Amino acid sequence: MATLDAKIPPGPLSDKWTKYRSTCKLVNPSNKRNIEVLIVGSGLAGASAAASLGELGYRVKVFCFQDSARRAHSIAAQGGINAAKNYQNDGDSVYRLFYDTIKGGDYRAREANVYRLAEVSASIIDQCVAQGVPFAREYGGLLSNRSFGGTQVQRTFYAAGQTGQQLLLGAYSALNRQVHLGNVQVFSRHEMLELVLVDGKARGIIARDLESGKIERHSGHAVVLASGGYGNVFFLSTNAMGSNVTASWKAHKKGAFFGNPCFTQIHPTCIPVSGDYQSKLTLMSESLRNDGRVWVPKAKGDKRHPAEIPDQERDYYLERRYPAFGNLVPRDVASRAAKQVCDEGRGVGQSGLAVYLDFRDSIKRLGEPVIRERYGNLFEMYEKITGENPYHIPMRIYPAVHYTMGGLWVDYNLMTTVPGLYALGECNFSDHGANRLGASALMQGLADGYFVLPYTIGEYLSGEIRNKPTSTDHPAFADAEKEVHERISRLMSVNGKQTVDDFHKRLGNIMWNYCGMARNEQGLTKAKNMVRELRAEFWKDVRVPGAAAGLNPELEKAGRVADFLELGELMIEDALTRKESCGGHFREESQTEEGEAKRNDDDFAYVGAWEYKGSETAPVLHKEELKFEEVHLTQRSYK
Amino acid sequence: MSETINLTLKVWRQADAGSEGRFVIYDMQGVSTHMSFLEMMDVLNERLIKKGEEPVAFDHDCREGICGMCSMFINGRAHGPMDATTTCQLHMRHFKDGETVVVEPWRAGPFPVIKDLVVDRSSFDRIMQAGGFISVNTGNAPDANATPVPKADADEAFAAAACIGCGACVAACKNASAMLFVSAKVSQFALLPQGQVERTDRVQAMVRQHDLEGFGGCTNTGACEAECPKEISISHIARMNREYLFSIAKGDK
Known part of the structure; x- marks a missing residue:
């Protein structure tokens, strides 16, 4: 059985990475040419890792389910990317970025990893500018910065509201250069459906060519997962439709521990659900809370037009409850507060699951042109989707699932508990603890791919130079391929009455209601049974049309939802076990007298890493104790 | 404005690159005007699956207008009738009750059809x-x-x-x-x-x-x-x- 050794290098926090880089094992160029690395996912983490490993001389294969590597969901990130450049001379430093990230994560992340992230952050910006990423600039020609939540400095670099797009296209261009040079091969419209282990080491994957339906074997000396987060377990989220947990989940079932699965980020300002046909949720930038005031009617079930509700009958609940921070409380706090007022029956809109974000007072104070200059594009996007003009009618917003801090457990080298299997970016658990700060996801994805993995993978691959590539005729490949075929035939042969989406929506409802913004023992216990029953029903009554051969989007969805149905139960198990509130995880039993989240550092300052034991056996929890040598743990307050 | 509309959809169906394609007509009742065009296609597909027919294959992913995956030639225009809008950001309130809507894949030699509305x-x-x-x-x-x-x-x-x-x-x-x-x-x-x-x-x-x-x-x-x-x-x-x-x-x- 694998044990949890985080392999944190010895020495002072600020020297660990420098020392590691100078002393880690290397693979010489002629040996690199004989080593093959498989990378699953082509977002910021996957594309940057593939390009960087290709540059080093490794032979790399990249797999993505979209029709092009450029479409990975990193493309949709809006706000920006943090880096400790201190270009604004406002007191930023590596230490401050490290500290903000640890505190923002409510003290549930590993110090050494986060410090390294802060250390390499500045190089990311240099690298991207050299690639031709058109960041926003000042009139003097130098880079512009803005502020984001949870910090007091301006360290966020951005490209309008399309920072993720520009960074991903930068990484995609570096990837394309390596394809041009023959070092990297890209397999688009390919989905990893199984991990292949030989003598306990990751040696390959089984992938389905989504266009032909053909099942393929790919062998490598190491496998790198960069397959993103699992927010779509909730059905409705800000994730892309195809975002899924399948690659991570297959790895988990083959021995990779899953870290903190219950840590989910729910973003407070999204356009609310408007009907049961709704397929996804759209984010409205956090920045709107600078000038918008959040309110609901004081009376339950007040269905009057907002303009007809006078001020004394409105409840500006964030300003009332958190006078010090008002409408700018952190994401987790704002989300919970919105849920509470809607649960009380005071929500607005057709569904009653929305609150107002009202610009009336700002427009009165500043005039419409100023508001248009600040938020014009967001107002237009809102109007495009809802058909309502937010200059005249308050926006209706509601929290939505946005990001998952949990993921595959990795050590300092970003290796999972399976030797030779790595996890980068959102699909690992590593850097954001129980709550991620804005503009930090892009930073982590690129840090892992450009600047961490290229060093740490050498530690492992240096021991592999004598090993020839595993033949895809090896029985382990045949066995894994058989598993994939059997699962596909099983999905195709149920031939029930309900569609994949029917099940996905029901799973999403259970997860949202019992394992969403607020969780308690009773609800979680109930939900666990509901998910189990739903899973059993899925395998008896799902209908997957079409054939296993050729393009079949319903079959793709069915496989992903089947995995979500298993993951959901693990998330609930983790949420049940963590009887404290921290960051995005709010256990109603653990709150202060004022109803705020209450951490319990004595019992829960650990990473919960779950080991898979079989579909009918309970998973086993392993704990990695978090040792804080640099920062002092305190309770957060925003009153 | 009415909350739901009825449409006649004329959708290009093609089994694979080597097969002949053709238009198939679907009677689309009760389309909420708040839906996006792709959500309307989702509803069509759910109905087709429940009737035992094969759903229409189309490319899509982020549904925020940024990934570039969605396509569709709608009523003779790429991404439909609105300017500066991807198909995923096109909403049904821009269509009229009783309208016939023609949906085709991108048509270009270097973009061969893979299936239905999906091109390479x-x-x-x-x-x-x-x-x-x-x-x-x-x-x-x-x-x-x-x-x-x-x-x-x-x-x-x-x-x-x-x-x-x-x-x-x-x-x-x-x-x-x-x-x-x-x-x-x-x-x-x-x-x-x-x-x-x-x-x-x-x-x-x-x-x-x-x-x-x-x-x-x-x-x-x-x-x-x-x-x-x-x-x-x-x-x-x-x-x-x-x-x-x-x-x-x-x-x-």
Whole structure:
């Protein structure tokens, strides 16, 4: 059985990475040419890792389910990317970025990893500018910065509201250069459906060519997962439709521990659900809370037009409850507060699951042109989707699932508990603890791919130079391929009455209601049974049309939802076990007298890493104790 | 405005690249006007599956107008009737009760149909692989502020870089030209100091690949610009033409 050794290098926090880089094992160029690395996912983490490993001389294969590597969901990130450049001379430093990230994560992340992230952050910006990423600039020609939540400095670099797009296209261009040079091969419209282990080491994957339906074997000396987060377990989220947990989940079932699965980020300002046909949720930038005031009617079930509700009958609940921070409380706090007022029956809109974000007072104070200059594009996007003009009618917003801090457990080298299997970016658990700060996801994805993995993978691959590539005729490949075929035939042969989406929506409802913004023992216990029953029903009554051969989007969805149905139960198990509130995880039993989240550092300052034991056996929890040598743990307050 | 409308959908169905395609008519009752076009397609598919028929295959992913995966030629226009809008951001309130809506895949030789409304756009990747990059290895970069870039150039480069690679420009063009797509990348790098070293090779390599893939030439009709969901300007094609002529004049390759 694998044990949890985080392999944190010895020495002072600020020297660990420098020392590691100078002393880690290397693979010489002629040996690199004989080593093959498989990378699953082509977002910021996957594309940057593939390009960087290709540059080093490794032979790399990249797999993505979209029709092009450029479409990975990193493309949709809006706000920006943090880096400790201190270009604004406002007191930023590596230490401050490290500290903000640890505190923002409510003290549930590993110090050494986060410090390294802060250390390499500045190089990311240099690298991207050299690639031709058109960041926003000042009139003097130098880079512009803005502020984001949870910090007091301006360290966020951005490209309008399309920072993720520009960074991903930068990484995609570096990837394309390596394809041009023959070092990297890209397999688009390919989905990893199984991990292949030989003598306990990751040696390959089984992938389905989504266009032909053909099942393929790919062998490598190491496998790198960069397959993103699992927010779509909730059905409705800000994730892309195809975002899924399948690659991570297959790895988990083959021995990779899953870290903190219950840590989910729910973003407070999204356009609310408007009907049961709704397929996804759209984010409205956090920045709107600078000038918008959040309110609901004081009376339950007040269905009057907002303009007809006078001020004394409105409840500006964030300003009332958190006078010090008002409408700018952190994401987790704002989300919970919105849920509470809607649960009380005071929500607005057709569904009653929305609150107002009202610009009336700002427009009165500043005039419409100023508001248009600040938020014009967001107002237009809102109007495009809802058909309502937010200059005249308050926006209706509601929290939505946005990001998952949990993921595959990795050590300092970003290796999972399976030797030779790595996890980068959102699909690992590593850097954001129980709550991620804005503009930090892009930073982590690129840090892992450009600047961490290229060093740490050498530690492992240096021991592999004598090993020839595993033949895809090896029985382990045949066995894994058989598993994939059997699962596909099983999905195709149920031939029930309900569609994949029917099940996905029901799973999403259970997860949202019992394992969403607020969780308690009773609800979680109930939900666990509901998910189990739903899973059993899925395998008896799902209908997957079409054939296993050729393009079949319903079959793709069915496989992903089947995995979500298993993951959901693990998330609930983790949420049940963590009887404290921290960051995005709010256990109603653990709150202060004022109803705020209450951490319990004595019992829960650990990473919960779950080991898979079989579909009918309970998973086993392993704990990695978090040792804080640099920062002092305190309770957060925003009153 | 009424909350629901009824539509007649005429959808292109094609089993695979080698099969004949045809239009199939679907009676679409009770479409909420709050739905996006793709959500309306989701509802159609759910109904088809429950009737035991095969759903319509279409490409989509982010549904926020940025990944470039969705396509669809709707009533004769790439991404439908609204300007500067991807299909995923097109909402049903822009259609009239009783309307017939024709839905086709992108039609262009270099974008063969894979199934129904799904086409193969890998030719775009190959054009990018031919030269759509700046050759800089990880770890070699100078400080990001070492070279100031005039704001106007950075803004113009960004406007070009906003291309989402969806292929609407090709679908809209009577010549199936991908010049807007290619020029957006050429222009972005030509405007930035980092892109200067490979400037002449890049434009030649990308244009060569564009032609090899079978995309047509540009005859300045401006259809691409009119249909581009990100409003990429055809002035980038003009800049690319200058870049190309300059590279020939320099006698490189």
